[in-house]
Amino acid sequence: MGGAQDVGNERLLIVSHFPYNTRGTSEPIPDTPLPTDNSMSSVALTENQGNASISVVDFAPFLDGSNKQGVADEILSSFKRVGFVYLLNHGLPQDRIAKMFAVSKEFFAQPTEVKELAPHPPSGTHHRGYSAPGREKIVQPTFIGEGVNRPTVPDVKEHFECGREDNTAKPNIWLPDGILPGFKETCLEFFWLCHEVEMNVLRSLAVGFGLAEDYFTQYHGKADNQLRLLHYPRYQGVFLFLGDTFYLRLPNSVPAEAMRNERIGRITAHSDYASLTLLLQDDVGGLEIEDPNVAGLFRPAPPIPGALIVNVADFMMRWSNDTIRSTIHRVRAPQACETPDGMIPERYSIPYVRPNPPWIIFTPTSSHLPAVLQRSKSPLHALSPAFDRETVLDCIPGTWDQENPKKYEPISAGEYTRKRLAAAY
Numbered sequence: 001m002g003g004a005q006d007v008g009n010e011r012l013l014i015v016s017h018f019p020y021n022t023r024g025t026s027e028p029i030p031d032t033p034l035p036t037d038n039s040m041s042s043v044a045l046t047e048n049q050g051n052a053s054i055s056v057v058d059f060a061p062f063l064d065g066s067n068k069q070g071v072a073d074e075i076l077s078s079f080k081r082v083g084f085v086y087l088l089n090h091g092l093p094q095d096r097i098a099k100m101f102a103v104s105k106e107f108f109a110q111p112t113e114v115k116e117l118a119p120h121p122p123s124g125t126h127h128r129g130y131s132a133p134g135r136e137k138i139v140q141p142t143f144i145g146e147g148v149n150r151p152t153v154p155d156v157k158e159h160f161e162c163g164r165e166d167n168t169a170k171p172n173i174w175l176p177d178g179i180l181p182g183f184k185e186t187c188l189e190f191f192w193l194c195h196e197v198e199m200n201v202l203r204s205l206a207v208g209f210g211l212a213e214d215y216f217t218q219y220h221g222k223a224d225n226q227l228r229l230l231h232y233p234r235y236q237g238v239f240l241f242l243g244d245t246f247y248l249r250l251p252n253s254v255p256a257e258a259m260r261n262e263r264i265g266r267i268t269a270h271s272d273y274a275s276l277t278l279l280l281q282d283d284v285g286g287l288e289i290e291d292p293n294v295a296g297l298f299r300p301a302p303p304i305p306g307a308l309i310v311n312v313a314d315f316m317m318r319w320s321n322d323t324i325r326s327t328i329h330r331v332r333a334p335q336a337c338e339t340p341d342g343m344i345p346e347r348y349s350i351p352y353v354r355p356n357p358p359w360i361i362f363t364p365t366s367s368h369l370p371a372v373l374q375r376s377k378s379p380l381h382a383l384s385p386a387f388d389r390e391t392v393l394d395c396i397p398g399t400w401d402q403e404n405p406k407k408y409e410p411i412s413a414g415e416y417t418r419k420r421l422a423a424a425y
């Protein structure tokens with residue numbers, strides 16, 4: 001982590017070159033006056049979006065200790081409003097991010113037979129290794145006994161997951177030695193860099209809630225995270241629907257028109273499962289967030305150079321007595337981002353999440369050939385919890401009082417998971 005001065009310079013650079021507005025187009029946004037002192041900066045990203053606006057917060061004054069409370073308040077306020085925040089100067093070195101994206105591209109550029117040398121196991125609970133397009137289907141449980149919202153459009157994405165190397169319950173699945181040297185080392189180094197950032201954001205959240213800085217980190221010590229390398233390919237596919245099964249011919253581009261008409265998605269609308277997600281995206285765009293006040297209205301969360309997105313997940317929302325939001329998001333065709341041939345460019349993103357969201361189902365297929373994809377009909381698999389299974393968690397202190405009583409009983413992650421699964425049947 002560089003000194004405050006370096007960090008400040010970087011912030012100036014980033015903000016003054018901000019190329020996107022909230023519509024995801026390349027029109028410049030109006031200049032935002034920058035603070036000249038060390039005070040916290042929060043730039044309202046959006047115009048006319050009221051409560052749906054995501055704050056852009058300079059994290060440096062939290063990290064260097066010059067204004068912890070100010071930064072924490074801004075983050076908490078964005079989480080309360082919309083469940084997402086953009087962080088600048090978050091502590092993940094830009095050269096490491098660039099390297100991780102480069103290595104991810106190199107991985108996905110390998111022929112399928114090579115990527116399948118690190119195959120995701122048939123079980124969805126062991127979320128490691130390579131998943132070809134169509135293997136992971138994301139469904140969104142309603143959690144109120146109404147079952148699961150199955151996606152109406154197929155996700156067109158491939159991905160690779162890894163976790164901490166010493167997780168014997170879920171060993172990592174790497175390519176054989178000698179193939180893509182350095183891939184494993186880059187992933188693992190990045191995994192731990194992300195972990196440090198996650199811990200710092202959790203510390204800021206605790207400060208925002210007026211609690212001891214280690215209030216959340218004490219439950220997150222195990223680093224049971226997943227680093228997800230995601231690639232949304234450029235397809236020129238023929239999509240053929242036969243009942244509940246669809247077939248996809250590879251490769252090339254997604255026809256923009258098909259995505260607009262909701263025949264193809266990149267990642268189905270969902271909320272994340274556990275506590276916080278860190279998300280890095282390339283400059284293609286397409287991430288959309290549901291307006292917290294208007295169900296079904298999705299607004300772009302465009303890439304901001306240098307910024308890390310952090311979003312609240314479901315368990316954290318419940319833990320906070322619903323004071324902060326776990327917001328539904330999805331990835332679709334980016335606006336104003338079509339290639340001249342009417343196709344959607346490929347996109348890379350890197351989420352860092354807490355493990356095994358229950359809405360992710362893997363269907364073992366007889367062959368992993370990406371040319372034949374089947375929509376899942378199997379039940380949800382068992383999960384591994386984000387926290388110690390037996391730890392009973394009550395609503396975060398300060399999120400309830402006589403006027404705003406607790407909405408939830410204390411619950412352990414295990415119980416929460418079981419209830420959530422039960423609701424899915």
Ligand SMILES: O=C(O)CCC(=O)C(=O)O
Pocket residue numbers: 228230267272279281287329330331349350351
């Ligand atoms: O690719 C993205 O930008 C979003 C990914 C995401 O929401 C997820 O993996 O949960």
Ligand SMILES: [Fe+2]
Pocket residue numbers: 270271272277329
């Ligand atoms: Fe997500």
